[in-house]
Amino acid sequence: QKEVEQDPGPLSVPEGAIVSLNCTYSNSAFQYFMWYRQYSRKGPELLMYTYSSGNKEDGRFTAQVDKSSKYISLFIRDSQPSDSATYLCAMSARGDYKLSFGAGTTVTVRA
């Protein structure tokens, strides 16, 4: 079993829809959670960084962490075609700066 599980999709939604992405993890030591967006042939771009259970909002993006269930989510509101990309969840434990990544979910937002 992988430490971080993420459905690779692909996920296709119409423009304006809410995109819902999630990851589960098995290592209870993970305390820091990130979501990255990666366009084709580019490096990942940090979207959200959280370390507390609960919600964190930044513009159209909301990151949700449930440490008791070992489950994190990313919601994208009012999705745009420019949101079409691969979204990677990543996490690390306290004192360990290495990241454990999910497989990435490929999202297409249809105009």
Add this chain to the structure above:
Amino acid sequence: GAVVSQHPSRVICKSGTSVKIECRSLDFQATTMFWYRQFPKQSLMLMATSNEGSKATYEQGVEKDKFLINHASLTLSTLTVTSAHPEDSSFYICSAHSGGAGMYEQYFGPGTRLTVT
């Protein structure tokens, strides 16, 4: 803020030659830099962790003598692929970490596409 650059963005080299890739943190000091390799439609695979002024720590299965990493300053790390072969063709991405207390996020460079002919 938190910009990381990589150079070159793409390189084609002949089998048996060496290639050097540079990773720079442009607006912050990176105590730790990471080197990843990514195959098509796959997630990132960590190759090594480098701390400024010390030897890199390589992940299991990564050849130290083939992938030479130097982190000579707080803003520059280099990856040299020695005696490259076609199977080394891949997308190489670096990331940088500022090392601030409680700050675990990494900032990634744009990647370098290496093709070995």
